Amino acid sequence: MEHYDMTVHEQHKGERIDKYLTAVEADWSRTQVQQWIKEDRVLVNGNAVKANYKVQEGDAVSVHVPEPEPLDVTAEPMDLDIYYEDQDVLVVNKPRGMVVHPAPGHLTGTLVNGLMAHCDDLSGINxxxxxxxxxxxxxxxxxxxxxxxxDMAHESLVNQLVNKTVTRKYTALVHGVIPHDHGTIDAPIGRDKKDRQSMTVTRENG
Known part of the structure; x- marks a missing residue:
């Protein structure tokens, strides 16, 4: 575990503690810092604080950074269809039939297994x-x-999705005789009352 001690200077007075820490330590993401705050790894003047605490000039801030949790995912060399890659992000075309990440019943053969073999510098936020x-x-x-x-790239991409500055489009391939050139499917989807593991069309909570 790494330990960091710092003193708040005047120019940061009034900033939220999570914003302050990401400002003084560029390698830390806000999501990461907020998790440490929840785990009481961030102390101000010896006391645990919440993420909305506003720092004051002269505050003594201590941060206990946990050791990275070892990845328990098997790297599997795969012929990944990578559309773009740089030092921060990559864009990969996932084929039909492949699970994105390991889960009970799908511990191998997932996209994450292939990514682990392709590069060893993936974000750990999720x-x-x-x-x-x-x-x-x-x-x-x-x-x-x-x-x-x-993690910084991860947080930036998530913010772009939340703010809808990234556009996602889906194409549905259908077969059979479609009597209309265009139309609207109004079928609200929600949790199936009879099977909580499944989704279904429902107007109650869809």
């Missing part, structure tokens, strides 16, 4: 079973996925 995964698509859906190689 935990040890989903390194680098910013968003996902279903097993039987093919398409492009953005993958983060570090």
């Amino acid at each position: 935990g040890v079973m989903r390194p680098g995964i910013v968003h996902r698509i279903d097993k039987d859906t093919s398409g492009l996925l953005m993958v983060a190689k570090n």
